[in-house]
Amino acid sequence: MDEPTPLVLPIADAPAGDGWIMALDPDRADGRQPWVIATRCDDGWCDEDGYVVKPTRFFLLPDPQPAPTGWRPAEGVIRIIRAASADIPWLRYMVEVVRLDGEPDETREPDLADDIVEAERRAALMAARLRLPIVWHEEINR
Incomplete structure (x- = not known):
């Protein structure tokens, strides 16, 4: 059949x-x-x-299907944070997704920038893609 x-x-x-x-x-x-x-x-x-x-x-797809990926929609905010790193001397800002509980979203890679203009551009692209607001965090991440 x-x-x-x-x-x-x-x-x-x-x-x-x-x-x-x-x-x-x-x-x-x-x-x-x-x-x-x-x-x-x-x-x-x-x-x-x-x-x-x-x-x-x-x-x-019929069963058995591939294993789920663990992806979920982004929730929270896009945070721009001043950053510094001995391993990445040009690093000045980091753009990251912060979950509703205030912790960084470990499933999404942060974006790195060497100046504020580039950090704001990257944050705007990420915010538009994920439909999340942008916030600033003044603390330096070392």
Whole structure:
């Protein structure tokens, strides 16, 4: 007996969370496979190697699925902090996600900058991508 055809749905109907789907990315029809296993990430959707994909449709993967990634939406604030490091002499500012409990979000890499203009630019990009407000912290991180 033939296997049933999977139900293909709009990507807006994809489940929230850190699971995996089979995603259709029309931009990959340039000789690459347009169907790719994908999971949510800060930039929308990513493939197994962490590269951004832009799916329009999806279907659920059958069990067993790949292990969940642990990704969750960012919560809290983007913090700009004055920083100094003996190992990174040019470092003057760090831009990081701070969770609602006040601790740095260890699942997201901080961004480093050598001047305030660059720190503010990086914070603005991060804030727009994650939809979080920006705050300053005057303490120097050593």
